[in-house]
Amino acid sequence: MTDFTIITRSMTARLFSTITTIITVSVAVGLMLLLLSLRSAGEEAFSRGAGNMHLLISRDSSPLVSVLNGIFYAKAPPRWIEWSKYEQIVQTYPLDWAIPTQLGDSYRGHPVLATTPEFFTKFQPDPDEPWQLREGRYFTEPFEVVAGAAAAKSTGLRPGDHVELKHDATNEEHAHFEYIVVGILEPTGTSHDRALFTSLEGAWIIHAHERREDEDHEVEHTGADDLLPADRKITGIYVGLPTREGSKVSAALQQVFSMLRADPSITVAQPGDETKKLFEIIGNMNLLFIGMAGVVMVSSGISIMLALYNSMEQRRRQIAVLRVLGCSRGRISSLVLTESAMIGLLGAAAGIAVWLIGSQVATSILKDVLGLVVHPRLDAATTLIIVMATIALAALAGVVPSIMAYRTPVSRHLKPIG
Amino acid sequence: MDGHVLALGIRDLKFRYGPSGPWIVDVPALDLDPGEQMLLTGGSGRGKSTLLNLIAGLMDPVEGRIFVGGTDVHSMHGAARDLHRGRHVGVIFQTFNLLHGFSAVENVMTAMMFSTIPRREHRPRAEQLLEHLGIDRPNADPDRMSLGQQQRVAVARAVACDPVLVLADEPTASLDPENAVVAMDLIQAICAEKNAALLCVSHDPTMKDRFERQASLSELAAEPAAAEGGC
Structure with missing residues (x-):
């Protein structure tokens, strides 16, 4: 005892x-x-989502909103960046890469990011961890879709599936355009896992078709040839700056950031800083x-x-x-x-x-x-x-x-x- | 002093509740030799239980001194007095007061927790004692034992530390006459065997035949005080 x-x-x-x-x-x-x-x-x-991007350009109301919309898919940015502006930025500044993105469509609640194939080759959602496919391939043509791991899991999408995207602003489906799923991504542990990715050109064609339908109800087909400069719109630009071999930090960051910030028509964010905020x-x-x-x-x-x-x-x-x-x-x-x-x-x-x-x-x-x-x-x-x-x-x-x-x-x- | 150490010595003991109340306990002198057995009688509310509490050191007297095993109980305070009680005084209650949730042997071992008996000896000693007192299932829950068996466990607990003095407060009041006889035989025998003095408080008239020495509180109050000195 x-x-x-x-x-x-x-x-x-x-x-x-x-x-x-x-x-x-x-x-x-x-x-x-x-x-x-x-x-x-x-x-x-949250820090992982920005990956190897140095700057994010948009026309959102603030850098923080820009990051929330552009990286974390909070909502579709309400204001567009003209393609000519994108070209001007690419030509003016010493950028390593600049990937145009467009948000505004969704599939069963999952955001759809329209972009270029460089999104999968230049941008890495987690530094030093490039994208990997679980199934299929990356998109190469308009109206092809690659699904993020979480999006594929929750929707049950598989390569070969056909889907119709919804325009968030009108809440209507793009009825004339059917997409095909061509790939499923491995999980990255970032917000990108719940998104779907498609060709920027396809997104432009859809919205051009809607414009043309508004002008002429008889329009049945719209292709790349029908695109006007005004149809070529984006909502964001993922920017990577030149870095030294083996370094993720760019010596040009502050200089480029200051110069871009001087442009009142765009909003420039350093994702790392905004995540801290x-x-x-x-x-x-x-x-x-x-x-x-x-x-x-x-x-x-x-x-x-x-x-x-x-x-x-x-x-x-x-x-x-x-x-x-x-x-x-x-x-x-x-x-x-x-x-x-x-x-x-x-x-x-x-x-x-x-x-x-x-x-x-x-x-x-x-x-x-x-x-x-x-x-x-x-x-x-x-x-x-x-x-x-x-x-x-x-x-x-x-x-x-x-x-x-x-x-x-x-x-x-x-x-x-x- | 002749070097003879009394099991219990009381000198000019007085107790009352409050500064002006009547004396509840008034014992000029009372001595018990080791192994001696005494019956204390008297009606309810006469202060018998209070006297036992004073002897056990659970209450403080207003006047006088109490010696148990030659030590002035109230000259000690706090933990020292508690330890002295645990080592030298065994108490048997009317309602046994066994600890719920503890087996018979654990109840006995609990008493040894507060003694100088080495821990490794607790269980064998408790089991031996229970066997000696007729408990053949030492690990049983006392709540599932008969009243007579519960009383045996309580007796074992009271004598577990070889006390110089055992205080028994109406030890048979909860038992039927047959079991009462058995219990008292047991208590008196084990006290005699361990040479522990027994002060038994009871108003059961059948007890009187068991004790050569007996007195009521009022008779104790009438006795003249002993000479000054230790016990």
Whole structure:
């Protein structure tokens, strides 16, 4: 018989109360760990989406909106960049590559990015990790589609499938044009996984056809030859700048950025900077969530106190017997405090299990819904700090019951000896 | 002093609740030798249980001193007094007060937790004691035992640490007459065997035949105080 035996017997004697209290603590700890791990993993995942791009050009209202629309597919940019502007930028500035993109269509809720084949050869969604096909090939002709991994998974698209895209602005399908799926991409762990990719020329032809239909209802076919300069519109430009061999950083970045920014007709964003700004905004939300998890932790501490407090009436006789047998007030008090801390320890251990399960669920949801692959990780120091804090909080919650135990009058609670 | 150490010595003991209440306990002198057995009688509410609490060191007297095994109980405080009680005083309750959720042997071992008996000896010693007292299932839950068996476990717990003094508060009040006889035989025999003094409080008239020495609280109050000195 040891003090530990007495504590464990006391806990098992009130098994339901003990288990529910441990569950409460574990949920709080799991939530706290989940928020902390997702915070860093999310930042990492968002940073990956910009890949090896140095600048993003659009006509959005701000650089942040430009990044949200152009990389994270928040919504189709409302303003166009004329093709002549694209050509001017390419000719004027020392760019390594400039990939035109157009957003505005979708397939079953998944954004469709119309671009050029260089999108798959020059742009890398994750630096040093080029695109890879799971099935089929990249598009080479208009009206061919390559589906991102998450988009293919959620829609069930396979190479050879025929699809009709929807114009987001009118919410109508481009009924005259049927696309064929020619490839499925491997997951990249970025927002691009939930998009579909097609030829920019095909997108121009569709919208040119609609223009021509508005002008002449008899029009049946539109091809590349029917395109007017005004049909050649894009919504964004992914820009890569020259870098030294083996380096991702461009010495020309600030200079080119400043020059482009001087052009009032376009919006220029450095995706890395904008992602940081985004996380500064989200960071406040994170603090709110962590604060909420903290409140849950404190309330779980209160529930430990209440559970022990409520048990004190039943335990006074046991305490009185132990006192008669020679147990000191201090030792009785420490038994209650240790029991409280043990509930905290068990709750923290269960909380790590909750975190493991919760992070798997969150990872799965983020991957399926947003196409973001996050890898929630916790460093040992953070985990240890939270476990120790939980135990300390639980021990603190045991102070009031332990004082009650300390003050238990033996003679009154040991009838008939009293 | 002749070097003879009393199991229990009481000198000028007085206790009352509040500063002006009537004296609940007023015992000028009471000595019990090692192995001696005494019955303390009296009606309910006369202070018998309070006297036992004072002897056990669970309450503090207003006046006087109590010596158990030669040590002034109330000269010690806190954990020291608790340890002294655990090592030198065994208590048998009317309602047994066995710990719920603990087996019979664990109940006995609990008493040894607060003694100087080496931990490795706790279980064999407790099992041996229970077997000696007729408990053949030491790992059974006392809640599933008969009242008589529960009382045996309680007795085993009270004498587990070889106390110099055993206090028994209405030890047979919860038992039927047949079991009461068996229980008292057991208590008196084990105390005699371990040379522990027994102070038994009871208002059961059948007890009177069992004790050569007996007194009521009022009779104790009328006895003259002993000379100054230790016990």
